[in-house]
Amino acid sequence: MSYIDWYEKHAVKHKKIIDKLTAQGYGKEQIIEYFEYENMAKNEKEFCPLYERGDKCHDTDYLNCYFCACPHFRFKDDGVEKIGSKTKYSFCSIESKNGAEGVYGDAIHQDCSKCLVPHTKKYVTKNFDLSWKKVMSDCQL
Known part of the structure; x- marks a missing residue:
């Protein structure tokens, strides 16, 4: 599934x-x-495939799922840039110190698994909007 397909769904x-x-x-x-x-894992099982398994996308006691996907995540399905023989498809716009790049064959994708920025109550409260797409509007390049 492409980034944009996931984003829209x-x-x-x-x-x-x-x-x-x-x-x-x-x-x-x-x-x-x-x-x-x-x-969410109890009442909205279809929201995330990890809920059925009892898994979390981030290893933390408190996890808020309002910003499933981060407003600082940037993606382009046909690639952001070429780096040698590899294509970079996504990155973190704030260069979070807890983010990383994952290299998968000839593809480079942002790995946010160790970053908790958008999943704290404080962050969600500060950046809250009823329209998820509005808050996430800068993600697609």
Whole structure:
């Protein structure tokens, strides 16, 4: 699956949950709490394939899934740049010290697995918007 395919499909899933919660009268704080990993894994199993296995994408006690995918992630399905014989497809716009580049054959992809920037309650609260696509609008190059 390409980055853009995942991005578009995920935006639909995210909006469906937001629409459900706002219809129930949830405010910002309640929505942020709803997106905590334990609740999402219990109530929104289709949101993430890791939920069924009881796995987390990041090794941390507290994980907020509101920004599944990071607003600082940048991608281009046909490649951001060529580096020798390899093609770079994604990168971190803030160059997080906990991010890394993964090399897979001739492809280079951003590895965010050790970065918790968008998954803290403080970050989600500061950058919250009901429209996930609006917050994520700079991701696709």
